[in-house]
Amino acid sequence: MDRVTCIGAGQCVMHAPDVFDQDLDGVVVIRTAAAAGEVWEDVVEAAARCPVQAITLPGA
Numbered sequence: 001m002d003r004v005t006c007i008g009a010g011q012c013v014m015h016a017p018d019v020f021d022q023d024l025d026g027v028v029v030i031r032t033a034a035a036a037g038e039v040w041e042d043v044v045e046a047a048a049r050c051p052v053q054a055i056t057l058p059g060a
């Protein structure tokens, strides 16, 4: 996850709220690094929806 690239669009929080949050400036922060099963699918969706590709998945 690239907090410098993040523009605070909030797509990741919308799609994976258990994993992503935004700080007071709107920049993405990680709530937990443990994502499995359905939550992982949400993370994959969140990464795909990020308009600036700020979320990089392991192995990608």
Ligand code: SF4
Binding pocket: 005, 006, 007, 008, 009, 010, 011, 012, 013, 022, 026, 027, 028, 049, 050, 051, 052, 053, 054, 055
């Ligand atoms: S979707 Fe991308 S740009 Fe938007 S808050 Fe998340 S990381 Fe930042």
